[in-house]
Amino acid sequence: MSCNGQSYPKYDYSRRIGIRSMKTERNVMAKLVDKCDSRNRCDDEHDYQPPCGDNIVDGSDTMWHALGLN
Numbered sequence: 153m154s155c156n157g158q159s160y161p162k163y164d165y166s167r168r169i170g171i172r173s174m175k176t177e178r179n180v181m182a183k184l185v186d187k188c189d190s191r192n193r194c195d196d197e198h199d200y201q202p203p204c205g206d207n208i209v210d211g212s213d214t215m216w217h218a219l220g221l222n
Contacts, residue, residue: 171209176220182211 168181216222 171211171215171219173219173221178219180215180218182215 168183170179171182172179213222
């Protein structure tokens with residue numbers, strides 16, 4: 153999982169966080185592995201993805217499936 157740093161500015165990357173879907177009411181534990189780059193995307197290193205917006209999290213397909221949001 154990654155985020156833009158504004159939601160979790162002082163997060164310790166060695167721990168997991170709980171994520172809850174308000175839509176499905178499912179919970180999942182995820183490890184925050186990096187910050188979502190809000191300026192330097194759309195290149196090969198970042199899989200040509202556009203920059204992240206504010207308050208956006210990106211997660212693995214497994215995480216979204218576990219939350220019932222796939």
